Amino acid sequence: MDRRGFLKTAAVAATSALAAPRLSLAAESRTLRFIPQANLANLDPIWTTQYVVRNGALLIWDMLYGVDDKLQPQPQMCEGHEASPDFKTWTFKLRPGLKFHDGEPVLAKDVTASILRWMARDATMGGPIKRQMDALEAVDDRSFRFRLNKPYPKMLFALGKSSTPSLFIMPERIAATDPFKQISEYVGSGPMRFNKGEWVPGAKAIFDKFEGYTPRGEKANWLSGGKRINFDRIEWQIVPDVGTASAALQNGEVDWWETPSSDLVPLLKKNPNVAVDIADPLGNIGSFRINHLHPPFNDVRARKAIQIALSQEDYMGAVVGDDESLWKTIPGFFTPDTPLYTEVGGEPLKGKRDYELAKKLLAEAGYKGEPVVLLVATDVGITKSQGDVTADLLKRIGVNVDYQALDWGTVGQRRAKKDPPAQGGWNIFHTWHAGADCVNPAPYIALDASGDTAWFGWPKSDLVQEKIGAWYAAPDLAAEKTVIAELNKAAMDHVVYVPTGFFKQYQAWRKNISGVVKAPFPVFWDVTKA
Amino acid sequence: MLSYIVRRVVATIPVVLMVALFVFSLLYIAPGDPAAIIAGDQATPADVDRIRASLGLDRPFLVRFFDWFWHVLQGDLGTSIFTNLPVTHMIAQRIEPTVSLMTLTLILSLGCAIPMGVVAAWKHGTWIDRAVMMTAVLGFSTPVFVIGYVLAYIFALRLDWLPVQGFTSISQGLWPFLRNLILPSVALGLVYMALIARITRATMLDVLAQDYVRTAKAKGVGQRGVLFVHALKNAAVPIVTIVGIGFAALIGGAVVTESVFAIPGLGRLTVDAILRRDYPVIQGVVLLFSFVYVLVNLGVDLLYTVFDPRIRY
Numbered sequence A: 001m002d003r004r005g006f007l008k009t010a011a012v013a014a015t016s017a018l019a020a021p022r023l024s025l026a027a028e029s030r031t032l033r034f035i036p037q038a039n040l041a042n043l044d045p046i047w048t049t050q051y052v053v054r055n056g057a058l059l060i061w062d063m064l065y066g067v068d069d070k071l072q073p074q075p076q077m078c079e080g081h082e083a084s085p086d087f088k089t090w091t092f093k094l095r096p097g098l099k100f101h102d103g104e105p106v107l108a109k110d111v112t113a114s115i116l117r118w119m120a121r122d123a124t125m126g127g128p129i130k131r132q133m134d135a136l137e138a139v140d141d142r143s144f145r146f147r148l149n150k151p152y153p154k155m156l157f158a159l160g161k162s163s164t165p166s167l168f169i170m171p172e173r174i175a176a177t178d179p180f181k182q183i184s185e186y187v188g189s190g191p192m193r194f195n196k197g198e199w200v201p202g203a204k205a206i207f208d209k210f211e212g213y214t215p216r217g218e219k220a221n222w223l224s225g226g227k228r229i230n231f232d233r234i235e236w237q238i239v240p241d242v243g244t245a246s247a248a249l250q251n252g253e254v255d256w257w258e259t260p261s262s263d264l265v266p267l268l269k270k271n272p273n274v275a276v277d278i279a280d281p282l283g284n285i286g287s288f289r290i291n292h293l294h295p296p297f298n299d300v301r302a303r304k305a306i307q308i309a310l311s312q313e314d315y316m317g318a319v320v321g322d323d324e325s326l327w328k329t330i331p332g333f334f335t336p337d338t339p340l341y342t343e344v345g346g347e348p349l350k351g352k353r354d355y356e357l358a359k360k361l362l363a364e365a366g367y368k369g370e371p372v373v374l375l376v377a378t379d380v381g382i383t384k385s386q387g388d389v390t391a392d393l394l395k396r397i398g399v400n401v402d403y404q405a406l407d408w409g410t411v412g413q414r415r416a417k418k419d420p421p422a423q424g425g426w427n428i429f430h431t432w433h434a435g436a437d438c439v440n441p442a443p444y445i446a447l448d449a450s451g452d453t454a455w456f457g458w459p460k461s462d463l464v465q466e467k468i469g470a471w472y473a474a475p476d477l478a479a480e481k482t483v484i485a486e487l488n489k490a491a492m493d494h495v496v497y498v499p500t501g502f503f504k505q506y507q508a509w510r511k512n513i514s515g516v517v518k519a520p521f522p523v524f525w526d527v528t529k530a
Numbered sequence B: 001m002l003s004y005i006v007r008r009v010v011a012t013i014p015v016v017l018m019v020a021l022f023v024f025s026l027l028y029i030a031p032g033d034p035a036a037i038i039a040g041d042q043a044t045p046a047d048v049d050r051i052r053a054s055l056g057l058d059r060p061f062l063v064r065f066f067d068w069f070w071h072v073l074q075g076d077l078g079t080s081i082f083t084n085l086p087v088t089h090m091i092a093q094r095i096e097p098t099v100s101l102m103t104l105t106l107i108l109s110l111g112c113a114i115p116m117g118v119v120a121a122w123k124h125g126t127w128i129d130r131a132v133m134m135t136a137v138l139g140f141s142t143p144v145f146v147i148g149y150v151l152a153y154i155f156a157l158r159l160d161w162l163p164v165q166g167f168t169s170i171s172q173g174l175w176p177f178l179r180n181l182i183l184p185s186v187a188l189g190l191v192y193m194a195l196i197a198r199i200t201r202a203t204m205l206d207v208l209a210q211d212y213v214r215t216a217k218a219k220g221v222g223q224r225g226v227l228f229v230h231a232l233k234n235a236a237v238p239i240v241t242i243v244g245i246g247f248a249a250l251i252g253g254a255v256v257t258e259s260v261f262a263i264p265g266l267g268r269l270t271v272d273a274i275l276r277r278d279y280p281v282i283q284g285v286v287l288l289f290s291f292v293y294v295l296v297n298l299g300v301d302l303l304y305t306v307f308d309p310r311i312r313y
Helices: A005-030 A051-060 A108-121 A126-131 A155-160 A240-249 A264-268 A300-309 A312-320 A355-364 A381-396 A408-415 A462-473 A479-496 B002-031 B036-037 B045-054 B061-073 B087-122 B126-141 B144-158 B176-207 B211-218 B223-258 B266-276 B279-307
Strands: A031-036 A066-068 A073-075 A077-085 A089-094 A134-140 A143-148 A192-194 A204-207 A233-237 A276-280 A284-292 A371-377 A401-407 A428-434 A498-503 A506-508
Touching: A005 A031, A031 A240, A051 A066, A051 A192, A051 A204, A066 A155, A073 A155, A089 A108, A089 A381, A089 B266, A108 A126, A108 A134, A108 A143, A108 A462, A126 A134, A126 A155, A126 B126, A143 A240, A240 A264, A240 A408, A240 A506, A240 B144, A264 A506, A284 A300, A284 A312, A284 A381, A300 A355, A300 A381, A300 A498, A312 A381, A312 A498, A371 A408, A381 A428, A408 B036, A408 B266, A462 A479, B002 B036, B002 B061, B002 B279, B036 B045, B087 B126, B087 B176, B087 B223, B087 B279, B126 B176, B144 B176, B144 B223, B176 B223, B211 B223, B223 B266, B223 B279, B266 B279
Parallel strands: A031 A233, A371 A401, A371 A428
Antiparallel strands: A066 A073, A077 A089, A089 A143, A134 A143, A192 A204, A204 A233, A276 A506, A284 A428, A284 A498
């Protein structure tokens, strides 16, 4: 090569080297890198009820109705509906132009197949609708109809519910999969398509923009309105270590972290390039779950002993630390700052904690120092913190605590056992409920007091069940409020479980990201990156 | 030699078989239920039972074991309970990061530890020896994750030289590949480096006191020749042994390192599978690790013949 040739080559190389970063910067602004709350190990939102799966599914599959920030269901895939005056017949029409990622149109037969699969797994609303359903039929390609033998006024809420499992619309061939088996094809009609080729479960999941998606005309509001995606690619990066996730966000290697650990938030707040705010305004309710089947807690007096001794301040301090803006006490079961929130019947959770009265009530319940099995999932911060406070509380009121440190997988198995605690069963375990699931009785499985078929702990109260039934029949908000106040009191009197407080969590993102909203799920539409 | 290799490879079969049976039994008696995890909080006990049945987890132990083992013999490690993907596919996805991490760690640690050990032995009793040994003690006694955090803080957050986390395939270019691996390799390699440096020093001290070394010096062989040709070659057998044994520690360390640096390797796959009770994945990965470990030991045995001609199989 002569001198001129060398200089020419060098000039071309230098120009390319300069151009490359510009191209990559452009690509960079079209890619959103997100750390989700947990590992995305699969993507069947009906087969599993994990929230992280639901959150990923919201990108791939669309819903018939979507809730807005007032918790009202708004039409999403549906153009509209007609309900008979007795709420027994519901007819829906799909909006035109809906397409699946494989190019096929969304038809009513896809919707009915999806509804049937969802009904088989949704114990809170889908199952009850199915039990009172005479027919679910495709009227034409764009219309479908429910014919029920009992009124069901809450149909729109059911079709748009955000609590898991939510109703996602899949092609008929996929929706025909046994609801107890996992689907293997992830074709939806949502704004993003799943890039299965690049999926490394436990490490990354890639979503590419679906150009065939037609957003609604309205402004996006949580799961309703126009879902306009401003990225070609959304990368979910699974970072299991919170310290690493925090460093990656500060270093600009990721754009948005869904659930930063509360003890790292002060550090993130100091970083001028990072924004931190409440993630979910509906927060979470901590739960002291009691087994109603075995002594001493098969006696309501023993359960009340816990209720009057338990300090929500202690629990919340342990769960979220010193940041008082993150938590509040709740003498009730429903999510604070939502229309149905009530404190009626919540007196036992208020005021000074009374250990002496608790000891007296336990004695009256016949408790004589037998070991009380407390299952603590020590690999989950929230349950570990609650478990430690409970161990201390129980000792204070003279209970012989058998603290069993386990991982969440084992607690998940043990809590299903109805055997006596001495034979592998349990008395107490801790969990928490998403506030979005506690806004009314429909998704609130933890409040169910139907005995054998109730959630773990198997509380049984006819009065609680009667009030839940009354809510379903309530014709308007005023009637709902009246019923919920009575339900809250009945559940408090029966001590279905003991709420340990209401707490929120943060989310954090780089400041070149805008449009991040507070919601019970990450909302990717309308988010932009500078 | 060839017949020895064949015999050793054949001998790995019962070892791997025993490992398979042991792991399967351990998982069978371990608490935890993947069906309950899949079903989630909203599921009824009947739903959990149906999921368990659909996964075949309600079948008797022996039926499950022989079914699984029969498939393993055909090269099929099964399908992940959670991802619905073949275990072989999941392992294949994760091999490159782990092999890359381990290779770079080995290169870094051997490249540093052996000269350190040789120099420490050569300068025995001086400040150089003490400095090398102090570094070794520090590397040996500091947990991998602490080293990882400190390195990430200094070189990623403060200096912004290297990324905190992630992995880039070598197909994307050598520098992007190395950028992601330098910090984890150093973090993982420090323990290994400390171990090898100590053994090298101890063995070299022993060898340097031998008559043939004195003879070599008397013949006028230079210091470098004495150390690296005469002494180090004769000290190699214990060093190679410790390199092989340390491989197990490297696998354990990779689990932690991959989690701290978010490297999508086999270590993280193992941890995730254990936490979720993804039995086919756990079994597949443990089987692979045990097989590799047996092969590494075979490799070590064969290397003995290179360093010590008196050893013959």
